[in-house]
Amino acid sequence: MTLQELENQILALLPTEKAAIIQSLTQTINIGAKGITKTPGICGGEACIAGTRIAIWLLVEARRLGITEVQLLQDYPHIGAADLVNAWIYADAYPEEIEAAIRANEFA
Structure with a gap:
């Protein structure tokens, strides 16, 4: 399989499937992402x-x-x-949570 064929196949995937591939590649490359955390008392949890x-x-x-x-x-x-890749993956995985946070902070 050529790189172009692989790229075409990836582009045809659903967004959640693309996110899973990106997450897998990020972990494989081990480029030092910090991860995502939710801590009570920091940024409202x-x-x-x-x-x-x-x-x-x-x-x-x-x-x-x-x-x-x-x-x-x-x-x-x-x-x-x-870190941005992880942020986008998280946002894709939890869209309702992200939308609620955006709405809650619109006029804050």
């Missing part, structure tokens, strides 16, 4: 990149507003691309 106060809902909302991953990595230099 919202899901965050581990060891930070960067909420997943905040990253999702930023992306919706047109902020690129490159800009996010520049704005938050203590996280890496793998």
